[in-house]
Amino acid sequence: MRTLNKIIIYIFLIVTALITIYPLLYVFSAAFSKGQSISALNIIPFGDGINFNHFRYLFKETNYLNWFKNTFIVAALTSALTVLIASLSAYVFSRFNFTIKKTMLMTLLILQIFPSMLAMIAIYVLLLRMRALDTLWGLVLVYVAGNIPYNTWLVKSYMDTIPRSLDESARIDGASHLTIFFRVILPVATPIIIFLAIVTFTAPWMDFIFPKMILRSPEKQTLALGLFGFVTDKKSEFGSFAAGSILVAIPFIIFFILGHKHMISSFGAGAVKE
Amino acid sequence: MKMNMESLTEKKVRNTSLLFMGLAHILYLKDYLKGSVFALIELIFLVSIPKVIKNISNLITLGTPKPHLPIFQRDNSTYMLFDGIITIIFILLFFLMYYISVKSARKSYQEYKIKGRRKNVRESLADISTGSFSLFGLLPALLLVVFFVLVPLIFSACVAFTNYSAPNHITPNNVVDWVGLDNFRTLFGGDILWGKALGRVSLWTLVWALLATTTCFFGGFIIAVILRESKIKIAPVFRGIFILPYAVPSVISMLVWQNLLNGSFGTVNRTLMKLGIIDKVIPWLSDPWLAKFTVVMINLWAGYSYFMLLTTGSMTAISQDIYDAARIDGANSFQVFSKITFPLVIYQTMPLLVMSFTHNINNFGAIFFLTGGKPVVADSATTSAGGTDILITWIYDLTINLQKYNMGAALAVMIFIILAPFAIFNFSRTKSFKEGEL
Numbered sequence: 001m002r003t004l005n006k007i008i009i010y011i012f013l014i015v016t017a018l019i020t021i022y023p024l025l026y027v028f029s030a031a032f033s034k035g036q037s038i039s040a041l042n043i044i045p046f047g048d049g050i051n052f053n054h055f056r057y058l059f060k061e062t063n064y065l066n067w068f069k070n071t072f073i074v075a076a077l078t079s080a081l082t083v084l085i086a087s088l089s090a091y092v093f094s095r096f097n098f099t100i101k102k103t104m105l106m107t108l109l110i111l112q113i114f115p116s117m118l119a120m121i122a123i124y125v126l127l128l129r130m131r132a133l134d135t136l137w138g139l140v141l142v143y144v145a146g147n148i149p150y151n152t153w154l155v156k157s158y159m160d161t162i163p164r165s166l167d168e169s170a171r172i173d174g175a176s177h178l179t180i181f182f183r184v185i186l187p188v189a190t191p192i193i194i195f196l197a198i199v200t201f202t203a204p205w206m207d208f209i210f211p212k213m214i215l216r217s218p219e220k221q222t223l224a225l226g227l228f229g230f231v232t233d234k235k236s237e238f239g240s241f242a243a244g245s246i247l248v249a250i251p252f253i254i255f256f257i258l259g260h261k262h263m264i265s266s267f268g269a270g271a272v273k274e
Numbered sequence: 275m276k277m278n279m280e281s282l283t284e285k286k287v288r289n290t291s292l293l294f295m296g297l298a299h300i301l302y303l304k305d306y307l308k309g310s311v312f313a314l315i316e317l318i319f320l321v322s323i324p325k326v327i328k329n330i331s332n333l334i335t336l337g338t339p340k341p342h343l344p345i346f347q348r349d350n351s352t353y354m355l356f357d358g359i360i361t362i363i364f365i366l367l368f369f370l371m372y373y374i375s376v377k378s379a380r381k382s383y384q385e386y387k388i389k390g391r392r393k394n395v396r397e398s399l400a401d402i403s404t405g406s407f408s409l410f411g412l413l414p415a416l417l418l419v420v421f422f423v424l425v426p427l428i429f430s431a432c433v434a435f436t437n438y439s440a441p442n443h444i445t446p447n448n449v450v451d452w453v454g455l456d457n458f459r460t461l462f463g464g465d466i467l468w469g470k471a472l473g474r475v476s477l478w479t480l481v482w483a484l485l486a487t488t489t490c491f492f493g494g495f496i497i498a499v500i501l502r503e504s505k506i507k508i509a510p511v512f513r514g515i516f517i518l519p520y521a522v523p524s525v526i527s528m529l530v531w532q533n534l535l536n537g538s539f540g541t542v543n544r545t546l547m548k549l550g551i552i553d554k555v556i557p558w559l560s561d562p563w564l565a566k567f568t569v570v571m572i573n574l575w576a577g578y579s580y581f582m583l584l585t586t587g588s589m590t591a592i593s594q595d596i597y598d599a600a601r602i603d604g605a606n607s608f609q610v611f612s613k614i615t616f617p618l619v620i621y622q623t624m625p626l627l628v629m630s631f632t633h634n635i636n637n638f639g640a641i642f643f644l645t646g647g648k649p650v651v652a653d654s655a656t657t658s659a660g661g662t663d664i665l666i667t668w669i670y671d672l673t674i675n676l677q678k679y680n681m682g683a684a685l686a687v688m689i690f691i692i693l694a695p696f697a698i699f700n701f702s703r704t705k706s707f708k709e710g711e712l
Contacts, residue, residue, distance in 0.1 A: 015511050023527065026534060026541055041541060050286040089415035092412050114690065116426075117636070117685075119429065120430075121430060131352070145421070145422030151420060208639070208642075220492070227526070249526055253521040
């Protein structure tokens with residue numbers, strides 16, 4: 001009975017593992033295959049040997065490096081600005097009292113549930129008038145604004161748990177509000193700040209809708225746009241798509257496997273704390 | 275100016291500050307700095323009144339057609355709508371400032387009554403520095419949220435009551451008009467095809483969100499329990515494998531699956547045929563019902579890792595004492611699971627389950643990159659809603675491909691309505707709400 005149980009469990013786990021690995025195996029196999037289209041892909045993984053054509057093609061014939069650079073700039077700026085703006089407003093919400101604080105906090109809480117995507121047209125009109133269409137900073141502004149409502153709450157809830165006696169003793173020493181924010185509060189709030197920085201840095205890598213709407217010229221494309229361009233209805237360059245994808249995915253995979261324990265505890269903390 | 279401060283009453287202070295912003299600060303309270311800031315705000319508002327009136331009247335008419343003019347000189351309804359909304363916010367802000375100024379005057383007066391003297395310059399400066407710190411600290415966040423989130427959302431809610439759509443009402447060539455509830459009439463029975471599509475897509479959106487959340491949760495939970503309870507030695511190896519779908523960006527995994535599941539070229543069908551399991555291709559993504567099933571299954575593939583990690587974490591947090599006590603009381607392992615582990619894990623992850631449900635209602639990526647909302651069904655030619663389209667992907671189609679902005683916006687209003695209870699849930703869950711203060 002015990003061994004039977006164990007066998008069933010092993011079979012279940014192995015089957016699940018196989019299904020989990022299945023598509024990833026074919027991505028690698030396609031990335032190192034000769035042909036482009038999915039129909040030419042050998043159904044035995046790596047059945048046609050190993051070939052670096054697609055990587056050569058990516059770096060020589062396409063703007064892959066440029067896409068990567070653009071995406072990195074957008075992600076880094078989004079992350080930095082979100083952290084700065086959200087934590088500053090969280091500090092104000094957590095430590096100061098003013099007339100419509102309640103209304104503002106409630107508005108943010110309600111706004112965070114609606115995805116920015118619902119407001120696409122208006123954002124388009126706004127960027128058009130600001131002459132920010134087809135610019136990376138326009139995209140960054142859209143992302144940062146979308147990040148603020150939820151993350152202000154997240155950081156505020158964390159800062160609420162930091163004892164006020166800390167700021168008060170600094171104030172007695174003559175520290176200004178800004179000094180207290182940067183020297184006292186931010187260092188204590190580091191865990192939530194790191195969490196925020198990571199989450200807001202990773203999200204823009206694979207967003208598709210806003211880059212598609214905002215960025216037009218070929219040299220301003222991001223990775224998601226570029227990769228999507230390989231496998232549209234019109235053409236199927238699955239090989240290049242796979243090669244480009246694994247180059248992005250590998251850093252993510254390494255990062256997640258190393259950091260998943262920390263991530264999950266932060267996830268829990270972030271969600272339950274409010 | 276020798277004012278007789280004894281005769282100064284709270285009513286007088288209130289009325290003076292109501293008369294003109296900051297007047298009471300300057301006349302009675304001698305708080306010149308604050309007073310002039312308030313007065314400046316009122317002046318700015320008075321100067322911009324003509325502009326305010328023009329913007330509001332534009333908001334009401336949304337412009338008149340002027341076909342004889344060159345395109346860039348014609349009335350642009352979208353700009354007018356946008357400016358109108360911002361103007362309304364501007365007016366509200368002005369009245370808020372008015373309220374704040376009266377309140378501040380009364381507060382200063384009361385302090386004066388208690389202390390018997392006016393605020394000196396130092397106190398007044400300290401006041402202003404604290405006030406301006408909160409103002410400037412919030413300013414970047416406020417500007418961004420107002421212009422990029424709040425106004426756009428109101429804008430799209432407004433568009434639902436206009437005829438902003440291709441081919442006859444697209445700015446800047448043509449103007450847009452308010453049409454009242456016409457778009458909603460079309461959706462709710464005015465037009466059989468639209469009505470049917472709305473019913474079908476809304477129902478599928480809810481079913482999808484429910485199935486996507488529960489399959490991923492139980493999938494992840496079961497695996498977490500098995501890895502924990504079975505005590506096999508290579509559990510970490512399995513865990514390492516099971517985490518992979520979570521680490522791969524979802525756009526990539528969805529596009530990969532889309533290709534692998536392709537009807538005639540995909541590796542899945544070709545492999546199954548080679549093995550002799552099937553002799554006809556399986557229409558994974560092109561049969562309306564099978565496509566729905568496939569979408570849920572692929573989402574399970576992509577989503578179970580997250581819940582596996584989450585429930586693993588949550589089970590580790592359960593105190594060992596509870597288990598020991600249960601064992602002593604003679605509970606078998608099934609009872610321990612169903613009476614202790616399961617309820618505790620559900621309780622702990624409930625907020626995240628709700629979050630995941632709202633996330634799935636708007637899970638654009640899982641549908642768009644896998645099926646693009648296809649396959650085509652009976653009403654797709656008119657409404658562009660395919661067999662696996664959920665509301666958000668349908669909105670994307672209507673907006674980007676068909677330029678039926680009005681219908682897209684009407685559907686966005688539907689999403690607002692569906693999500694509103696969750697917004698309230700979110701609010702009631704906050705600690706501050708529970709403690710009766712914010």
